[in-house]
Amino acid sequence: MQKIHVVVIGGGYGGIRAIERLSKDSHIEITLIDQKPYHYLQTEVYDFIANKVDMSEVMIDLPSLMKSFSLVDFVCDEVTFVDYNKQTLQTASSQTLTYDFLIFATGSRTYFPDFIKGLRDNAHGVKSIPTALDFKQQFERALFDRIDSQHANCAVEPFNIVIGGAGLSGVEIAAEMAAYANRFYNNGNFGCRGIDVYLIDAYKTILFGMDPFLIDSAHERLLKLGVHVWHNNRISEVRQKEIVLDNGKTLDFEFMIFTGGVCASSLSQELGLEMTPKGHLNVNEDLSIAGYPNVFAIGDIANILNKEGKPLPPTAQLAERSAEHVARTIIEKRRGKASQPFRFNNQGIMIALGGEYGAGILPGGIKVKGYLAYLVKKAISLYYTIPLRRRSAIGKYR
């Protein structure tokens, strides 16, 4: 039987899961194209910027990982154009690839809204390793300079870190940065004033829209860690070292991280497909693109709707589930079967809340918080990374 060729663009949570599933069918040849030679474990980035783990813990080498599969090629390049009629795609280095089936899995990037003046120029993002690394390195240097310049009377300026946006990633980063600051100052027994972490959000609660148990547990923990939680506060301008709120109040800062939202990866602007104002590709019920039954979008780049027609929040979990659905659909289509609609069955949520503490809701609605929740969160992360690291170790020597 003739083999079919599936091209997956993007080796993140969705792309990798799609390849794992597709590679079980020996009649399918796969090419993964990613502009980076690594899979970035963004869900672990709070540990990285707070110095709990090193860079290797948030990366997995894609060439090694892909070599561990038979019938999978890896191309390190940026996709720039797709011709749906010819079933070809172009890359930045002028390569042309053909496909029978195509999966867009290029994720998202930090959304810096234009209505917040100066935000893009003066705030850090953490949606890529270079931006997270920049923040981490500049932060450590500034921390050292502060200790170095302190005098016995502690006459130094405040050292504030502002996190803009109190969604899942903002809350996790604020909690871990505060835990880190506490650990750092206690460890060195530094006598002078430490770091203040501010978490600022325009909504009336942090984690707006999530289960009240998560909102309350996270809020309580953040306060215990000494985080200044300013919900109901809209940032209107970000200057070089100062934010301005709608009510005119200002706050000096040393560093600002913006986690206030995401928009689709820039590729979506080049695709000539129907999309939302933030570039998320509209998809049919089976996650294919209207008019192109052999082209699919999964994960953060897709505008995936729930049964009520509302967009599902972008998470690694949704990226993986949507990838599994599309892989199954392609395998079934190859056998001549019709596609089925995608239904997202949320398996729960776990939030890291600084140090060895977390909160979450497990399948079946079981609520956990504290050390146990931290352990569950770590176990979920290891369950994801251990098999991939094992595979990439095999691929490295192939």
Ligand SMILES: Cc1cc2nc3c(=O)[nH]c(=O)nc-3n(C[C@H](O)[C@H](O)[C@H](O)COP(=O)(O)OP(=O)(O)OC[C@H]3O[C@@H](n4cnc5c(N)ncnc54)[C@H](O)[C@@H]3O)c2cc1C
């Ligand atoms: C700080 C933080 C914490 C988070 N915590 C959680 C959490 O606890 N739980 C959870 O479920 N989710 C969490 N998320 C969200 C989660 O990380 C994303 O939903 C997930 O990464 C989406 O997966 P994806 O496969 O769609 O895209 P990604 O994982 O972003 O992968 C996209 C890939 O596409 C590649 N790419 C992009 N454009 C091109 C192009 N033109 N050509 C070739 N390659 C391209 C990129 O290099 C990248 O490798 C968190 C996110 C952040 C930032």
